[in-house]
Amino acid sequence: MARPRKAEDPARWPEPCGRCGQHHQTVARWPDGGVCTYCYQQAKRTRGRCACGHDGVLPGVVDEQPACRRCSGVVLNIDCRQCGAEDELYDGGRCWGCVLGVTVDRLLTNPTTGVMAEELVPMAAALKAMKRSNSGLTWIRQKHVTEFLQDLAIAPLITHEALDALPKSHTRDFVRGLLVEHGTLPRRDIYRARYEEWAKEALERVRDPENRDVIRRYIRWHHLRRMNQMETVSQGTFLRSKQTVTVAIELVNWLTDRAIELGELEQEHLDAWINDGTTTRLLSDRFLGWAIKARLVHTELKVRRHRRGTSARMSALDQDRAVERVVHTQELTRRDRAAAILVLVFGQQIEDVVALTWDAVKVSDEIVTVRVGKIDIALPDPLDQPWRELAANPGNDLTASHPNSNWVFRGYSPGRHVDPGHLRGRLKDVFSTRAARLGTLHELTKLAPVAIIADALGYSPATIERHAIDSATAYASYIAAVRDDAGPR
Template sequence: MARWPDGSVCGYCYRAAHRTRGKCSQCSHEGVLPGRDADGKPTCRDCSGIKLNVDCRHCGAEDELYRAGHCWRCVLAQEIDIALTGVDGVMPDRLKPVAAALRAMPRANSGLTWIRQPHVRQVLQRLASCGDGLDHDALDQLPASRAREYIRGLLIEHRALPPRHRHIDDYAEWLTRKLAAIEDAEERRIIERFGRWHNLRRLRRHAQRNNPTQGAFLRAKQSTTVAIDFIEWLRGRGLALEHLRQADIDGWYAGGPTTRGLVETFLYWAISQRLVHAITVPRRADNDAAATLGDPQRIDAIRRVLTDDSLALSIRISAGLVLLFGQPVHRLVALRIDDADTTGTVVRIRFGDDWLEVPEPFSDLLKTHLAARPNLQTAAHRDCPWVFPGFRPGQHLSPQHVRAALREIGAPALASRTATWRQLVKDAPPAVLAEALGVSPATAMRHATLAGADFLSYAATRTANRDKA
């Protein structure tokens, strides 16, 4: 309990008084506002007569004190200096930008909680001991952990280390382990060619355009694993890859789980490399027809996105972009601030070459989200360009995170997107939608075919109307 001019107060109110900041309603003083005036508006210490010790002994700032008369930010700075200083008493130059970013993060208490975790502290102190030798190789020598990769991300985001495509390195390291486990030299040579000259090259080409996604990394691993299983299956039948027959392909597909169909990537590559001849790769079934929402389900999902305040706003926005514009999750999470325009009377968004009007009231949700994007209260993002900032430094939200959230709210990404497209192609021709929504004409046409949309009749009607005019 504490005593104020108007009586005793509980511990909760006492702590709240230390943490209330802003401009005094009486004298416009900016700082800690422990009191309230007659109208309930916050007031400073002088105007309220409440005596609180909120002056930091170190920096003199008026703020909530945490330890020994020091504010949270000064204590955080002390902890950073301890964690990032090497045994020689000097902080490596490469760690200084990260130290500055941690000191300046908006929520100093969050930074203090993070840096005090033993596993985080251990990684930081190991890096500090590297001195001028701190680089990606030094990080790789540390035990693999989330803390190590998060700190690597911080170093990259604040330009202390050059960018690195994590998924490329992870796949190369994983492939090396897989190859070491293959005993037959010829089989190992084939898988190495496929892994290094197909999958790894595709990841690197993708890196030239954008950072390889988690999905691309997982597909590369999965196709390699299935290729290894397929080679081993052939060996069990006494066959080498060069003697592969159509009957063997059909037997592979028929004799196991549906994941065997993922061998198609390897088979197409083997055909292109002339390692196999005269075979046809079976086409996997298209599940688009089954993966969809009914119209009532889609309307219910849109209603929940607009009205359910218990959902995270970023998930509501993500779901809305799928349900209203048919966007794939991997594309919407990569939207940049420049792709959204809230400066005019109409909110607009851009998925392809054209700006599209965002309908109300969804536009209000988007404006609210953009005005206070989440995950920006730490040092993880320096100049964040993403509409959906992620949890990892410098990254947008992961597609896997959004897909899981959409499943939980009853709007699975694929089913929602398919349902949206089946509605959209009834109102506009596929070619127009493809250009506006940033998808390929073939994708738009496939949705139109599945929806049974008479887009040829639409084109004929447009031509007739133009001729009349």
């Protein structure tokens, strides 16, 4: 990415640049005039096919079109002394790609044996083949990354367990993702692994050893057992499991502070604890239900349940305004606009949106279809435009993270789609994804039968039925209010 230009200074640099016309320092004189430092850098990075057929760097200008050195008469050293290719040179007459390759080999080679471990070869090859070599070199030369790769080079084993034993860091997770994406390590359920790692740290917050053992059993025999029965653990399951365990820890620590054992817990204790905190303490019913079945609590305790349907819902008018902003403005990137359409128009959950693959999207000159639920839905103009742009340039394809990714919404982590929480955060300035989704489902239930909506959008009939009942109740209240205002006839 080019650096932003400083303000021009005609007093200091009276001669304007022959290309941009601005007053900056002149660093070269070419046939088309003096060239400032910004245009000089841009010229070295301009690639394409010259009118003469030369394919490579086009630093010159002929008839207002980029041209090669021979056609334009520009004198510029852009020949890498290592690989011989035309490219921007970075160090010692070598291009960025060659410097990156040397750096990768040096860091991932065991200094004792002088050999790179076989398990690291695929990742090394992917790093050296990056389309944006300068980004790879910038990343790899950070001190913490350099040190991590050097430690990896001398590791006796390259396994998930070996990486788990290293200090937790973004670099560790990113390198693990690269190793998985390029076939060195097997894929594993990322949210289940994160939960296990989080649980170990969470147990340290339990002050009483006996209660720590109880929470450990709760995690193992309730949450982890459920996760083991799932094909894939979703982010929602991961977050809910963390929250319920956190609430359980708060409860047992509260009991410890008052010298009350878990088996002595009475309704009055529970009521006092709940009333003295936030509504998230109502989630203790999940832990207590398990504890009663495990005969750790001997009293039938009651916790009032959190009422469903209390979340905010976007009105139809606000939905229309949000769609207008998404479709007709450039507030969001093409990726975020495409995702927003699925939420606003089709009531899709963010977790399902980010998991979409290109197998479910068809883009042709005539039509764009997206598989939502069990059917392919055609997107009319202008809803199709962000999807056409995204198909032409899916993004995140210049590094080693996504060599052959099929995700529609690629994330920054290797081989992973964008994080649902990250996408929610990007959309929140335009609309709340939850409020928008609930508002859309509320409106759709007025237009079609429950069974059709559930099947088309991939929801359970029971979920759509709740929205339909809510929608009908709201409409009935509206009719009653209108009749009351009208008075007797």
